[in-house]
Amino acid sequence: MRIHGEMPPEKEEEEKVKSLSLSIQQPQKLVVVGYALTSKKKKSFLQPKLEVLARNKGILFVAIDLNRPLLDQGPFDVVLHKLLGKDWCGAIEDYRKKNPEVAVLDPPDAIEQLLNRQSMLNDVTNLNLSDCYGKVRVPRQMVINNDPSSIPHEVTSAGLKLPLVAKPLVVDGTAKSHQMFLAYDQFSLSELEPPLVLQEFVNHGGVLFKIYIVGEAIKVVRRFSLPNVTKQELSKVEGVFRFPRVSSAAASADDADLDPSVAELPPLPLLEKLARELRHRLGLRLFNVDMIREHGTKDVFYVIDINYFPGYGKMPDYEHIFTDFLLSLMQSKYKNRPAQ
Ligand SMILES: Nc1ncnc2c1ncn2[C@@H]1O[C@H](COP(=O)(O)OP(=O)(O)OP(=O)(O)O)[C@@H](O)[C@H]1O
Numbered sequence: 001m002r003i004h005g006e007m008p009p010e011k012e013e014e015e016k017v018k019s020l021s022l023s024i025q026q027p028q029k030l031v032v033v034g035y036a037l038t039s040k041k042k043k044s045f046l047q048p049k050l051e052v053l054a055r056n057k058g059i060l061f062v063a064i065d066l067n068r069p070l071l072d073q074g075p076f077d078v079v080l081h082k083l084l085g086k087d088w089c090g091a092i093e094d095y096r097k098k099n100p101e102v103a104v105l106d107p108p109d110a111i112e113q114l115l116n117r118q119s120m121l122n123d124v125t126n127l128n129l130s131d132c133y134g135k136v137r138v139p140r141q142m143v144i145n146n147d148p149s150s151i152p153h154e155v156t157s158a159g160l161k162l163p164l165v166a167k168p169l170v171v172d173g174t175a176k177s178h179q180m181f182l183a184y185d186q187f188s189l190s191e192l193e194p195p196l197v198l199q200e201f202v203n204h205g206g207v208l209f210k211i212y213i214v215g216e217a218i219k220v221v222r223r224f225s226l227p228n229v230t231k232q233e234l235s236k237v238e239g240v241f242r243f244p245r246v247s248s249a250a251a252s253a254d255d256a257d258l259d260p261s262v263a264e265l266p267p268l269p270l271l272e273k274l275a276r277e278l279r280h281r282l283g284l285r286l287f288n289v290d291m292i293r294e295h296g297t298k299d300v301f302y303v304i305d306i307n308y309f310p311g312y313g314k315m316p317d318y319e320h321i322f323t324d325f326l327l328s329l330m331q332s333k334y335k336n337r338p339a340q
Pocket residue numbers: 139165167177178179180199200201202203204208224225226245246247248290292304305307
C-alpha cells in the first residue's frame with residue numbers, strides 16, 4: 001500500500017537524480033560569517049550545536065584575526081562583532097564603507113547608544129505604542145556624574161521616589177558594569193561611586209520578561225528578578241545593598257510555580273510592535289529588552305534594560321533562529337542586487 005503523496009520508486013530515483021544534477025549545476029554558496037568576539041562571548045555564543053547546524057545549512061564561522069587589518073581578511077558575507085574600543089570601531093566603520101555589500105552586525109554608532117544607561121532607553125521614551133494591548137514606559141531616572149556627596153540633595157530635588165536601583169552608567173562588558181545596588185534611603189547613596197544612573201525601582205512581583213530579538217524574530221522568556229519592596233519595609237530599612245545578577249541565570253522562571261497574574265507573558269502584538277519600532281529606531285538587529293509588569297496591573301510595562309548582542313546561548317532554539325536569520329540576510333542581499 002502506498003501512503004497518499006508517496007512516489008513510485010522509479011519516480012523517486014528520477015527526482016533524486018534531478019535534484020542532484022541541479023545542485024551540481026548550482027552548487028550552494030557557502031555563507032561566510034567573520035566573527036570578532038571576546039573569549040567569554042565566543043564560549044557562550046559559538047556553541048558546538050550552533051556550529052554544527054550552521055555547517056549543515058552552509059554557514060561557516062571564521063574567526064577574524066585581530067592582529068591583522070580587517071580589510072585584508074575575508075571575503076565575508078556577514079561580520080558579527082562585539083568588541084569595544086575606538087580602534088575596533090574605526091576598523092569596522094572603514095570596513096563597512098569599503099564593503100557595503102557585507103552585513104555588519106551591527107554598526108558601531110548604533111551600538112554606542114546601548115553602552116550608556118542614560119541614552120539606552122531614550123528610544124523607548126519616545127515610542128508611541130497606544131492601542132497596542134498595553135503601555136510601555138521607562139522608570140524615572142537621573143544621572144550622577146560626580147561628587148557623590150551631592151546625591152541626597154539631587155535625588156530629593158529631582159523628586160525621585162525610593163527605593164532606587166543604582167546602576168553603573170557605562171556598560172562595557174565588564175563585571176563591574178553589571179554591579180547593581182538597591183538603595184532604601186537617599187543618604188546612603190553617597191557611599192557609591194559615580195558615574196551612576198539612579199532609577200526608580202518598580203514593583204513587579206519578582207518576574208522579568210527577557211525579549212530576545214534576532215532580526216525579525218522574537219523570543220520571550222521569563223526570568224527571576226528582585227521581589228517587591230513593601231511600604232513597610234521601605235519605612236524600616238536604611239542603606240544601599242548590592243544585589244547579584246538575579247535575572248541572568250539560564251535557569252528561567254518558565255517552569256516555576258508562579259502567580260499567573262505576574263507570570264502572564266506580555267501580549268505578543270505589543271512585543272512585536274515594540275521590537276519592530278526599536279529595531280528601526282536603534283538601527284540594530286541583535287539585542288534584547290528587559291521588561292517588567294508593574295505589580296497590580298495587567299498591562300503597564302516598564303523597559304529597564306536593553307543589551308546589545310546579549311547571551312543568545314541561553315535563548316531556547318537559538319541555533320535555529322540564528323542560522324535562519326543569517327540565511328535571511330543572504331536572501332535579502334540577492335533580492336536587492338540589480339539583475340545582471
Ligand atoms: N527599575 C527597576 N525596577 C525593578 N527592578 C529592577 C529595575 N532595574 C533593574 N532591576 C532588577 O535588577 C536587575 C539588573 O538590572 P539591569 O537589567 O539594568 O542590569 P544589567 O546588568 O544591565 O542586566 P543584564 O545582565 O541583562 O545586562 C534586573 O534584571 C531586575 O531584576
